[in-house]
Amino acid sequence: MDLHYIWSFLMIVIIDIVLGGDNAIVIALACRKLPYKQRNIAIIFGSITAIVLRIILTIGAIFVLKVPFLHLIGGILLLYIACKLIIQEDDNPSIKENYTVFHAIRTIVFADLVMGIDNVLAIAGASNGKPSLVILGLSISIPIIIWGSKIVLWFLERYPILSFVGASVLSITASKMLIDEPFISQYINGRNDMELIVGSSCIIFTIVIGYYFNNIRYRKRTS
Template sequence: MAFDSPQFWIAVMQIIAIDIVLGGDNAVVIALACRRLPEHQRRLGIMWGVVGAIGLRVVLIFFALSLLAIPYLKIVGAVLLLWIGIKLLQPEPAEVHEVDASTTLVGAIKTIIVADAVMSLDNVIAIAGAAKDSMGLVIFGLVISVPIIVWGSQLVMRVMDRYPVTILIGAGLLGWIAGDMAITDVATKDWVSTQAKYLHWIAPPAMALLVIMLGKMLAARQQTKIGPVIDLVDEEKSN
């Protein structure tokens, strides 16, 4: 994919959007891991932790790109992305991040890298799908997007809180990429190219719509179940 082609920049924007939508927790982990460091070491901890996390993610995505060349694995990845997109639209549980804050710079960097590896499965699958087999595109997109997440995480979170439609767009994007992955799998792409070219235009938006509709429907059901419980808790507190 050429650097000056519109497809390249569309894919870059998709990778940045994926990292911003799915990377909020990673930013929280970085902050928690560095909270006990002396003030003058915090920036170093964040910087080297981010560098290590980017490097590790590039390695993981390299293997993901290689694995996605195996028949049917893109279809499996597409199903996982659909699930991740639907999950993104569900009400967030009240959970606390269990992250060991280190008192040493090396310890904080290790914590950031390990935590990022554990939490990045969704990012890796989504980015591998958006990159369309281009490792250079993966690296370029990550170099731009990860610093945005880390140093602009508070701004990004405020925007998401104020404009929930951004989460909806992010979930739809994951569905779009899932649709594209499913029709470009080694097992399906030849048939699609010869017998069903229209799927190149229909599958991505259809999957995006499916994620949004299912995600909103399940979220509404969950809110219906949670509502009476919250009312009961509030009533007990007032008494």
């Protein structure tokens, strides 16, 4: 194993850790609605499934790059996910029971696929066309993401208001995806003020939507 291979491998691991913070937040937000005993199952299986799918996408990154409006669609979907994750569940037990491990895993995997575009492109570039590097590097990141999500979940349980902070982080990621869309970037043209406006708008949109629907559910419970 040459030094270049080792260096590329380390680069993939670092890239995935740096860009994987959002994944830990999504996992924690999706799993906080589950009973305590089911959370570990959802975290582990959701993380592994998401990483496996990301490996497949990274290896086929050359095809992903050809999809038109990929970043635009991904940004919109991620905003939807961010809003959905901070809207509180109804206190009705029958409704709570409908949220299962499968639902949590589905949310984790879907969000990871949407957010994983940047990871896919960065890791594909660092791998130098070697699928073995992609598989090895992303596989090692699994325990890091799992433990990271557990730490975030620990804070969310004690400080529920942090769910809005987590959603804001996802909104910033969504804004970056929107800005990276060639159709939009040609108008922004690297202007920091425009990037700030787009990012702020995404955060405000997510928080307002989350607050609005949470307020409606609160009124229903108290009426």
